[in-house]
Amino acid sequence: MDCLNGIWDFAFLGEVDADSLCLSSIVFDDIMAVPGCFDATPRYAGKRGLCAYRKRVRMVRPGHLRLELDGAHHWSRAYCDGRLIGEHAGGFTRFYHDVCCDEAGEVTWLILIDNRFDSAQSPLHREYFDWYQYGGLTRGVSVHTLPGLFIERLETTTESLAPPTLAVRCLYRSDFSRRSALLRILLDDEEVAKRELLLDESSGIIEERLELPGVSLWSPEAPQLHLLTVQLGDDDFTQRVGFRIVETRERQLWINGAALEIRGVNRHDAHPQFGNSVPLQQKISDLQLLKMLGGNFLRGSHYPQDDEFLDLCDELGVCVYDESIGWQHKQEHLLDEVFLSAQKRHIDEMLSASFNHPSVVIWGILNESASNSEDCRVPYSELLTHIKTRDPSRPVTYASCHRFSDCLLDLVDVISVNCYPGWYFGSLDDIPEQLDEIIAYYRAQGVDKPLLISEIGASAIYGCHDYNRQRWTEEYQAELTERVIAHLQRPDTDCIGVCLWQLTDTRTSEQTSTILGKPRGFNNKGLLDEYRRPKSSYFAAQRLFRRGRRSPSSTD
Ligand code: ADA
Numbered sequence: 001m002d003c004l005n006g007i008w009d010f011a012f013l014g015e016v017d018a019d020s021l022c023l024s025s026i027v028f029d030d031i032m033a034v035p036g037c038f039d040a041t042p043r044y045a046g047k048r049g050l051c052a053y054r055k056r057v058r059m060v061r062p063g064h065l066r067l068e069l070d071g072a073h074h075w076s077r078a079y080c081d082g083r084l085i086g087e088h089a090g091g092f093t094r095f096y097h098d099v100c101c102d103e104a105g106e107v108t109w110l111i112l113i114d115n116r117f118d119s120a121q122s123p124l125h126r127e128y129f130d131w132y133q134y135g136g137l138t139r140g141v142s143v144h145t146l147p148g149l150f151i152e153r154l155e156t157t158t159e160s161l162a163p164p165t166l167a168v169r170c171l172y173r174s175d176f177s178r179r180s181a182l183l184r185i186l187l188d189d190e191e192v193a194k195r196e197l198l199l200d201e202s203s204g205i206i207e208e209r210l211e212l213p214g215v216s217l218w219s220p221e222a223p224q225l226h227l228l229t230v231q232l233g234d235d236d237f238t239q240r241v242g243f244r245i246v247e248t249r250e251r252q253l254w255i256n257g258a259a260l261e262i263r264g265v266n267r268h269d270a271h272p273q274f275g276n277s278v279p280l281q282q283k284i285s286d287l288q289l290l291k292m293l294g295g296n297f298l299r300g301s302h303y304p305q306d307d308e309f310l311d312l313c314d315e316l317g318v319c320v321y322d323e324s325i326g327w328q329h330k331q332e333h334l335l336d337e338v339f340l341s342a343q344k345r346h347i348d349e350m351l352s353a354s355f356n357h358p359s360v361v362i363w364g365i366l367n368e369s370a371s372n373s374e375d376c377r378v379p380y381s382e383l384l385t386h387i388k389t390r391d392p393s394r395p396v397t398y399a400s401c402h403r404f405s406d407c408l409l410d411l412v413d414v415i416s417v418n419c420y421p422g423w424y425f426g427s428l429d430d431i432p433e434q435l436d437e438i439i440a441y442y443r444a445q446g447v448d449k450p451l452l453i454s455e456i457g458a459s460a461i462y463g464c465h466d467y468n469r470q471r472w473t474e475e476y477q478a479e480l481t482e483r484v485i486a487h488l489q490r491p492d493t494d495c496i497g498v499c500l501w502q503l504t505d506t507r508t509s510e511q512t513s514t515i516l517g518k519p520r521g522f523n524n525k526g527l528l529d530e531y532r533r534p535k536s537s538y539f540a541a542q543r544l545f546r547r548g549r550r551s552p553s554s555t556d
Helices: 280-292 307-316 337-354 374-390 428-445 474-488 536-547
Strands: 006-014 030-034 050-059 063-069 075-080 083-089 095-101 105-114 141-146 149-161 164-174 179-187 190-199 203-211 226-232 235-241 246-249 252-255 262-267 297-300 319-323 360-365 396-400 415-418 451-455 497-500
Touching: 030 050, 050 141, 063 075, 063 105, 075 095, 083 095, 105 141, 149 226, 149 235, 164 179, 164 226, 179 203, 190 203, 252 360, 262 280, 262 319, 262 451, 280 307, 297 497, 307 319, 307 337, 337 360, 337 374, 360 374, 374 396, 396 451, 415 428, 428 451, 428 474, 474 497, 474 536
Parallel strands: 262 297, 262 497, 297 319, 319 360, 360 396, 396 415, 415 451, 451 497
Antiparallel strands: 006 030, 006 050, 050 105, 063 095, 063 141, 075 083, 075 105, 149 164, 164 203, 179 190, 179 226, 226 235, 246 252
């Protein structure tokens, strides 16, 4: 594998149509970092349009090359030595293009990127979303030289804990229709399976069930990881795995038989200086901030998380609700075949990239979309069934904002409720009553399912203090946060926990309808501001998260 991250030649082309562009006329007059968001750099801040990235590399091993892009926002078209090798729409997921290269020598990779809003070209990105949608090669690029028989990916599932048993699915491809190959599987460098196979398809799945007595389990408290290596013919693939089982029953979410009390936050993978290409150190800092808060859970709002971030969650024992891109999609979007097939492809990419992360304990789709319409039953059901068919081991959900009108909750395993008592409706004093009413409504829709408050919060401008304690002050936000958590932690409140909205302030869309209610152009509901400076609400949440859920005998 050759990593192509680093400095790329760059040209911002602006209002240019990719179809009428002559590649040889592009003047590369600048440079850009990959991974990176070009529009988070000062020269291109706020710009939307077509741009071109170029990198020349010496390929010592030619043959079947695979260009892998870990995230390209929002639309991309890739060329190898001037040859078109593929197009892709939708950010936040990994995809690839294959190309044959016969001779060793210099290869020129050229990638066009478009961050304009165009629902025909990029059906998954809409301008009105409440977050800033940056452009660029946001999550890195690599190139692989693949042998004739190669492993496409591994999918692992813990089937049992006693003894720990891992089901391994090895998806392969071969340029011969019939060949024999040796399969070897190693766990932490020790051979655990070996057999000679006759492969008579050009692609297929090899399934192995490994019983591994004595292997340590993964849990939020003790996140033990193991290294799984699969060798097939001349190819090998190494993947970290954790042994753990997620279940939903009796209104709880269980990990290895222990009910999880969710103390979580929503997090946008964003920073004003880096856009959606948050550096590793900042990712670690964000998880430290979650841990210091007393948190154990993170909702990756509102798009799939990258491998690096999920690796950190695996290591730190932070459980993740990983969701497909989406924000308040209306019925007309959900009933549009182009949108639906783009969602399916995107969900497939999310699953392929993140299947083996033990930290991912819930798959979610389509934040706050039209789940209050019976007419949307078919698309919702298709997407959720699609996930369940590929991965029956994890619960599925969607975050609902339809307080008294949701009608598709029979399709999910976990009920996720976004609600803002004391902010968009009601007052601080009403919070307990409002929450009880909302929970009772959702409970009636899904009698024995676990119920998570997946968003709740209030806005505060960092540094805004006032004795009046009105909306937008740190005092109001802190008080609301305290009242919400205190009520949700009561032993008689029927929920599995809360994901506060949100860990940090985040830049919002430039569209007038969105930005007008958002001072500074930011969603200011962070416990921290966008530079991670704490507001009073962070400490209010910390006090209660560290204390945890009240037992029926507690006195306070
Ligand atoms: C919604 C949405 C969030 C954010 C929030 C808010 O619930 O899911 O992305 O926009 O509202 O701040 O209003």
